[in-house]
Amino acid sequence: MQQEKKKVTENLFPYIFNETVAFYQKRYVKNVAKKNLVKLGINENTASRYIGSLDDMLHGEGYKSTMNLSATDYFLQKISDKFGEEKLQKALSALKQHLEYYTSLKDRTKNSKNGLWEIYYKYRNVTKIEDEDDLEQNCLDKIVIKEDIKAIVDDLMNLKVSDPVSVVINKKVFKRDNKTISQLKYLRGYCCQMCGIQILKADGSFYIEGAHIDPKKDWGNELPNNILILCPNHHKEFDYGNLERISRDDEHFKFKLNGEIYDISLKLE
Template sequence: MKIPNSCVPDAYLVATHVYHGQTSLTDGAQLLVNRHGLNVNSARDYINNFRYLMEGRGFTRTLNAFSMEYFLEQISTNYPAATLRNAVRALREHILYYQSVQRTPVTLKTMWSIYARFAARLPPRFQNELEQEDVESIAVQTLSRADIIHALRSLRPTDSQLVTLQLRQYKRDNHTVALLKILRNHACQICQTTIRKQNGQFYIEAAHITPKRLQGCEMPDNLLILCPNHHKEFDFGDTVILSRDPHELVVSLNGITHTISLRLE
């Protein structure tokens, strides 16, 4: 059954009511069935997919391009940037799922276009976060640990600012950070904490030893992989670098000394 675009605004509105607890999933779906003649499964898809978009979770039941664009436009208008980041992330996971089961390339090309357009609306830090997640996803599937080490050791400050992976371009800096996160097992180099996200992936941050404002670059020997707490402490605490070479950093954070390996191994 082809679903008319005219029902999409109402489907979005009902989905928001269900998400915010103003009505139940069953009642919301039945409302769409009664108003627009949708079958109950299609009605539920609109409602459930809105939840997945809001929470940044991949989903397998598809929406057409018009519906996806409308939902993202409304989320962009009515919710904070972090929520749009979640929605863009969920769309990416949805596209990658359909790529894995080899669905229609034309439809996926349209969805990638929607993804790129809304990702471009995000603040730079969220854009970088999504790019790094993209690179991690590709690298985990296509590169061995030895490949990652070789790629990081081969980096030069004069390298091109863009990297092409699977026909898409990424910033060189985001590519470097993503590979380093994988190599460090997504664990804080000070406390070894790992943070698992709702989608099963890991969250970790990268800190510059020499800050970017002082011309610090995204080379492996200038990056630490840290949990949010130690990242903030490193950037804003009483930080004293006691010694540093290409292989090791010894740093005092608020009076506590930490020895951190910078080796690529």
């Protein structure tokens, strides 16, 4: 009778991590690591798959076979704790390649990978380097500017908190939040909603920022009625100044900031 496949449960994650690191650091060959995991009751193929994927992750190479969500989460945390931020970024790059590979395969896998994208963004947000977000935002600004205003308004109006965290445009995967901000920037004419200023960049485009009314750390969402388009000065004043909320609904936000009253339209038009 064939033994039933043992599921890779949480208590096994530390062993998989340690054995793979031993192989990665060339303390012994892959077969030894695999045998050690099989001794714990992990199926041979599964052990091989996990060691291979985690090793690819440590090398920053996109892996093909899948690991479960909580294992991925655990490994990223361990990589960050043990090897630091630079290695975490490599691992994130591997995860991104993995996800893009699956997204490119078929549309039907797009949503099922949403949990993994969430993990990806969770760790990307804690790495101090925000280049990736800036690059994405620049790229999205250029894409969005070619879109029809009506399509943008429709897209923003129909946006729900439960929508997938990632979005595919021209076969590239972007963070949905970044697309929302690019769309709002375009809709607001790249002007600060508090002072109307525009900041011209050398390439002829405009620099402006998205600010959250309810901060993300307080579980503020990424829907249009929670995002103001502000110049860097007003963004910081809004985040750090003395803010008194006066009234707010889906189309309006009235507040007092450092003694000055602002009445900002949140209408999508």
